[in-house]
Amino acid sequence: MGLSKKGIGLLLAFIIILIFNEQCFAAATLNAVRSWTAPDYTRVVFDLDRPLLFQETDKKDTLKISLEFRNCKKISSLQGCEIESPLIRSLRLSDSSPGSLLIEIALSEPTQYQIFYLRKYKEKPDRIVIDIKNPNYAQREQDQTKKIIGLKKDHWIVVIDPGHGGEDPGAIGRGKYKEKDIVLSVGIMLRDLLNKQPGIKAYMTREGDYFLSLRERIEIAHRYHADLFVSIHANACRKPDMKGASVYYLSRDGATDEAAALLAERENASDKIGGIPLGRDRMLDSILIDLAQTHTINESIDLGEKILGELIRIKGLEKEGLKCAKFGVLKSPSIPSVLVELAYLTNSSDIDLLVSKKVQSQMAQMICDGIVNFQAGRPFKDTSGHSYAKTGTDTMDYKIHVVQKGETLWHIASIYSIPLDILRELNSLDVSSTIMIGQKLRIPGNY
Numbered sequence: 001m002g003l004s005k006k007g008i009g010l011l012l013a014f015i016i017i018l019i020f021n022e023q024c025f026a027a028a029t030l031n032a033v034r035s036w037t038a039p040d041y042t043r044v045v046f047d048l049d050r051p052l053l054f055q056e057t058d059k060k061d062t063l064k065i066s067l068e069f070r071n072c073k074k075i076s077s078l079q080g081c082e083i084e085s086p087l088i089r090s091l092r093l094s095d096s097s098p099g100s101l102l103i104e105i106a107l108s109e110p111t112q113y114q115i116f117y118l119r120k121y122k123e124k125p126d127r128i129v130i131d132i133k134n135p136n137y138a139q140r141e142q143d144q145t146k147k148i149i150g151l152k153k154d155h156w157i158v159v160i161d162p163g164h165g166g167e168d169p170g171a172i173g174r175g176k177y178k179e180k181d182i183v184l185s186v187g188i189m190l191r192d193l194l195n196k197q198p199g200i201k202a203y204m205t206r207e208g209d210y211f212l213s214l215r216e217r218i219e220i221a222h223r224y225h226a227d228l229f230v231s232i233h234a235n236a237c238r239k240p241d242m243k244g245a246s247v248y249y250l251s252r253d254g255a256t257d258e259a260a261a262l263l264a265e266r267e268n269a270s271d272k273i274g275g276i277p278l279g280r281d282r283m284l285d286s287i288l289i290d291l292a293q294t295h296t297i298n299e300s301i302d303l304g305e306k307i308l309g310e311l312i313r314i315k316g317l318e319k320e321g322l323k324c325a326k327f328g329v330l331k332s333p334s335i336p337s338v339l340v341e342l343a344y345l346t347n348s349s350d351i352d353l354l355v356s357k358k359v360q361s362q363m364a365q366m367i368c369d370g371i372v373n374f375q376a377g378r379p380f381k382d383t384s385g386h387s388y389a390k391t392g393t394d395t396m397d398y399k400i401h402v403v404q405k406g407e408t409l410w411h412i413a414s415i416y417s418i419p420l421d422i423l424r425e426l427n428s429l430d431v432s433s434t435i436m437i438g439q440k441l442r443i444p445g446n447y
């Protein structure tokens with residue numbers, strides 16, 4: 001039985017439509033919906049197999065976010081979505097006009113939100129992201145910041161920064177152990193240990209599994225007027241025999257070696273995985289070239305040495321070394337900052353150490369001891385900021401300058417080519433302080 005002419009024509013048209021559809025209008029598939037809740041926002045992520053057009057369909061209802069994904073279908077197993085967030089009451093997925101998918105998020109209270117697209121990056125698929133702001137966060141954060149600044153007069157403020165989080169798992173060992181979980185666990189233990197130390201208060205950049213951009217991490221440290229910033233990570237390498245602990249400080253010129261440069265590139269890529277891509281930060285870059293940072297870097301080196309010295313006392317943990325590289329998260333011009341790579345998630349003996357809760361608590365203890373050693377002999381700072389002056393027990397190299405007749409602070413700073421601010425800081429002088437003939441001033445040896 002043959003097909004009629006009309007039948008053949010219809011079949012051809014059908015095939016052509018199929019081919020056309022497949023090549024030009026292939027529908028996107030929604031494969032997963034995930035969410036993370038940070039103190040200041042909840043992020044909802046839609047994993048897609050290709051980019052698509054989307055639009056908000058109803059902007060009038062302040063208690064609902066309605067979004068249409070054009071030419072999109074969801075995998076059949078994806079029915080409803082449980083979102084654990086105080087900001088979201090429910091999330092519904094339904095088919096709307098032909099071939100489109102409607103997303104409806106019912107909010108607990110009206111708030112601001114941001115919708116954006118993140119393109120495929122390495123193993124991360126194309127994603128549409130909704131960040132929903134916690135409207136009560138600003139007030140809570142203001143109160144917290146006020147409290148911390150109040151503590152500053154007789155406490156050192158240490159900000160602990162567990163790397164990665166949320167969207168960005170960091171390195172992965174044996175296919176299941178994620179860097180973001182291990183470093184959060186060590187970070188929390190470290191915070192609790194430091195808070196038992198007299199004269200120290202420790203705070204975290206993140207306390208849960210959510211994403212923070214590198215800039216947000218630095219901003220938290222500045223908002224809390226941190227005296228020290230310790231970022232915690234676990235390393236990874238293609239070579240499975242690479243092992244051991246290393247501590248990094250910021251390099252202004254280049255990395256210690258190629259592996260250090262590659263590592264910095266990978267850690268800095270965190271923002272591409274989980275955040276809104278940001279342009280180069282001119283402000284930070286220009287501060288970076290400021291000589292004032294030399295002092296901070298020297299302090300960072302001292303802190304790094306002390307932490308590494310303790311860390312390698314852990315049985316089975318080797319010393320990889322103290323290194324430098326251009327880590328974005330260490331770019332604070334005034335806060336001594338280090339990045340600790342605890343051990344390698346890609347090495348079979350290191351990974352056993354990293355996943356053991358017992359060893360994690362030893363690691364936290366050793367980093368705590370390193371910080372306490374660093375702090376010993378350095379006086380508290382006042383609330384005005386960044387006095388890094390030391391007592392006579394310090395280990396840093398200083399020259400002493402005896403003030404001569406007719407000399408001003410500005411004159412002395414220019415003799416040694418040091419920034420005036422550094423000279424003031426090291427000698428606990430403020431802008432209104434005067435100097436006297438015969439007064440002894442500390443001059444840092446590295447200038």
Ligand SMILES: [Zn+2]
Pocket residue numbers: 163164170171179233234267
């Ligand atoms: Zn990392």
